[in-house]
Amino acid sequence: MPSRVIRLIPWTTLRVRLTIWNTAVVLLAIFCSLGAVRLGARAALFREADLVLQGEVAEIVLALRDRATSNDQIVNELERKMTGHEARGWFTQFIDKSDKTIWKSPSCPDLVTQFPITKDRQTNLVQIEGFRFARETVVGPSGELFHIRIGMPTAFLEEDIDSLSRLLVPIGLLLGILTPLGGYWLALRATAPIAGIIKTADRLRPTRMGDRLLLRGSGDELDRLSLTINRLLDQLASHIERQEEFVANAAHELRSPLAAIQSSLEVAILQPRTAIDYQASLEDVLEQTRHLSKLVNDLMLLAESATQQKLDTAETTDFKRVVESVVSMFTGVAEEQGISLILSATHDAFVAGNMVQLRQVVSNLIDNAIRFTPHGGQISLQIDSGETNQDICLKVIDTGSGIAKEHLDRVFDRFYQSNSGRDRSVVRRGGGLGLAICKSIVEAHGGSISIESQPGKGTTILVRLLKTEPQSPRPLISAG
Structure with a gap:
């Protein structure tokens, strides 16, 4: 039964599929890497900001313990400290134990001042929408407990992250354009030996079985496939050669007794003969017929046993x-x-x-x-x-x-x-x-x-x- 003809669709070829898979995997890796870079940069910026805030609040608390003898001195110290940070949007809030604001810097947002002190007792760092602050408890001159908050807006951090994103986006787009080209080049190299196999197979004919697949010497799967196909081609060529020889020999062996039978019969009918001559001719024909019958039986037996491999x-x-x-x-x-x-x-x-x-x-x-x-x-x-x-x-x-x-x-x-x-x-x-x-x-x-x-x-x-x-x-x- 002839093999069914398979119609090749360009976008279903192995080369195209390898290109698509390579592109998809590389693009996924690129976008995951760029996303990881952005998230890592954001985490690093916020971690650095937290360290700065904690360092500032710890420095203020230490200074107040050494020099503050009244609440006014605490406020003065806070004002002095914030003077150098107001340009960056930093803010400070001074709160008593009853959650009443004693003093706050002009840049302190309402979201922070309205945030109850009781909610940030479990942590020294708090994030409220676009603001982040650190807090610490300090003992006043009269032994009362006060709370100090020092914070900053996170907008400038987000701006830095946005700047990084604006840099990563064109990089990602450029890599997204180059990746399919690189994927196609890799697929082209990977399938080049297969293309050679196809070309060689297309040249093969039952009458021309001399071509063989080239071995690259890499020892990879394609080399092993080529070696296996070459062995199969050797076996097919040998089988076809034996079959051609068999057919030629069979024709020759069958021709001889048939020619002898024809010759005997032609001689017998060429002119009237005696019964003894006719009997001799028939005996010759019978001998040739027996030989022909045995030869045909042997051919049938040989063909039957050859197809029965086991x-x-x-x-x-x-x-x-x-x-x-x-x-x-x-x-x-x-x-x-x-x-x-x-x-x-x-x-x-x-x-x-x-x-x-x-x-x-x-x-x-x-x-x-x-x-x-x-x-x-x-x-x-x-x-x-x-x-x-x-x-x-x-x-x-x-x-x-x-x-x-x-x-x-x-x-x-x-x-x-x-x-x-x-x-x-x-x-x-x-x-x-x-x-x-x-x-x-x-x-x-x-x-x-x-x-x-x-x-x-x-x-x-x-x-x-x-x-x-x-x-x-x-x-x-x-x-x-």
Whole structure:
């Protein structure tokens, strides 16, 4: 099914989304920072003002204790003290214990004078709307308690804060303009490798799989993604190459018997012939048809096993009985070729797998060994447990002429046939699919297959399958 075409909307691209997120996060950080600067400056200004007020009131109280002998002297001292601060709007209030104002400076606001003394007993600093004052209790000359308030308007503090705000606002606006540009630049750099991946992927075609993604060498996630995609492209290219080779070989193998059938029939109908000639022609056609039928069946089996990467269900199979049955079936064929067929299996061998497919594997291996073993040779089959006792191993050993080392890597390829190092006189006709089918079935069973061979000495094929416990294996299919 073709993939659905996704219509790209410009503002939904990863680059735009990264820009928006970067801008949003940075702007939030900027405005939070500017707000924190403003709040911090305000707190610092008020803290400094509080220290000044507390210092002034403490200084006045100390002076009154040393020099004041009457209320008038207290008032005079307060007037003298406020003379230097009136320009800044400072104010003073002198209150007795009954909350009656004895004296206040001209700049003292009504909000402060009307504020009861009883409300500020819990604190030495009071904020009333736009005014802030500190208070302290002092003992008069006659032993009475008096209260002194010294304060100032907070308007000039707010003006300083407003001045700072007027400075921060353009800074914030400037950063607000630059942030999207910086965010887009960062997003552009971050997505540049992805753009390269997209361009390379767009160039790929089934007929052109040579391009690969460039690795920047940074070792980051994008490099790892590129490396993973390159591995996938290597596998796809290899798979496509094998498929093209398979199709070409299949066409070639199918063409030969079809051409032979066509030629035999054309010769038969070219002119009248005797019944014996017609019978000979039909026998040739029948032989070619059988070969063609076997080739088609092998192709279907290979395609079926290739798509089945792993068995969906597996049953317990007595592999020893499977091998015995196949050996019994091929004994007559081997004797006709003057070949000894020997089975060595001293222990039971149970594996998890499909019995019919496992029969196919053993049949192909024995048939392949018979085809390449000369008259008087020997084929031995050995079944035993693996080194870890977790596998069942089947060895098929023949005394044929062997296979040259340079051909061993390709013997499991489809349609691959090499007569190098083999006696051509003993080779019977084959389609070149037997070992490929074996490999596909064994790997689908979670096993492995390997080959060793020495020219002039023979060939050994080793099959490893997963061992399992016996569980009432199903009856074996008749060898006939």
